[in-house]
Amino acid sequence: xxxxxxxxRHLFKSFSTASSSVTALAGVNLAVEQxxxxxxxxxxxxxxxxxxxxxxxxxxxxxxxxxxLGQVLNQMSQREKALFxxxxxxxxxxxxxxxxxxxxxxxxxxxxxxxxxxHKDSFxxxxxxxxxxxxxDRISELPxxxxxxQQQRVAIARALIHSPKIVVCDEPTSALDHxxxxxxxxxxxxxxREHQVTLIIVTHDSRIYRFADRxxxxxxxxxxxxxxxxxxxxxxL
Numbered sequence: 001x002x003x004x005x006x007x008x009r010h011l012f013k014s015f016s017t018a019s020s021s022v023t024a025l026a027g028v029n030l031a032v033e034q035x036x037x038x039x040x041x042x043x044x045x046x047x048x049x050x051x052x053x054x055x056x057x058x059x060x061x062x063x064x065x066x067x068x069l070g071q072v073l074n075q076m077s078q079r080e081k082a083l084f085x086x087x088x089x090x091x092x093x094x095x096x097x098x099x100x101x102x103x104x105x106x107x108x109x110x111x112x113x114x115x116x117x118x119h120k121d122s123f124x125x126x127x128x129x130x131x132x133x134x135x136x137d138r139i140s141e142l143p144x145x146x147x148x149x150q151q152q153r154v155a156i157a158r159a160l161i162h163s164p165k166i167v168v169c170d171e172p173t174s175a176l177d178h179x180x181x182x183x184x185x186x187x188x189x190x191x192x193r194e195h196q197v198t199l200i201i202v203t204h205d206s207r208i209y210r211f212a213d214r215x216x217x218x219x220x221x222x223x224x225x226x227x228x229x230x231x232x233x234x235x236x237l
Contacts, residue, residue: 004067005166005198006032006055011064013050024050025061026221035196037189037211039203039229042218048202049094049170051218055200056091056168057081069165086115090159092169096151098143104130104154105139111162122161129157132187134180148175156184160191167191169201173208185211209233 013025024047032038040048053059054066057073066073069088073081085091090111098107105126112122130136133153143151152175159167167188173181185208191197201212209215212229227235 003034004031005034005036005069006030006200007065007067008051008055009065011051011054011061011066013047013054013059013061023221025054025064028064028218028221028223030055030216030223032198032200033213034198035192036213037192037199037201037229039201039209039212039215039232040218040223041203041209041215041232044204046218047221048218052168052170052200052202055166056089057085058091086111087162088165090162090164090167092152092155092159092167092172094170094174096143096148096155098151098154098158100143103140103142104135104146107143107154108158108161111158115162125161126157129161130154133157134183149177149180152176153180153184156187163195164197166198166200169199169203171203171205172201173203173205178207181205181208206233 008028008030011025011028014021014023028051040051042048050059054061055068060074071084076084105123108126108130109122112125113119127139130139133156135150135153138146138150143154156172172184176184188199189211192199209229209232212232215227215229215232216223217225
């Protein structure tokens, strides 16, 4: 792996409430190599989702620097960030964020259509990816006709369809049974190896640590340790 796909330096991020301020990131340093499958783990509330939202350009940090694919995100306008995400970043949200009035195929095809591809080409690629995640027979269904695990697989296909250089995932196996979780991680592993896609996965699921190149442990808004995937598996046994 020749270079960093993501480099975060001393990231701080706080959120204000009516009565107080909550620090989500307290000086995070993170380096993710090009083509790496990197997992971020740690207790609830330690800042994992905030960190990957900054990496994906969805949130802006209060201070510090986040460089993604050579781009300094906090030096970009909101429009520039949106264009960058549309071309280079896929995001799998924990809440799926599917559009309820669109079919499964239409939901998956949206990123390509937004990027100017024809409807015909977009739906052809959507059908191919839906087949890879085992949903070829649900293409014409609306999301509310699917189980939570099936909706999660639709969200994963949507994140992958525009061939992003980086895919950021928030608990991608949380709604999946063991068999489908392993299938999805195997697909992610294939993508990272075959196409040098960089994957950053937030997870509480220790069963999937073995797919990781490295695992970063977060606590209290900081990365406190970085281990190989094999070491992370061993420490959970």
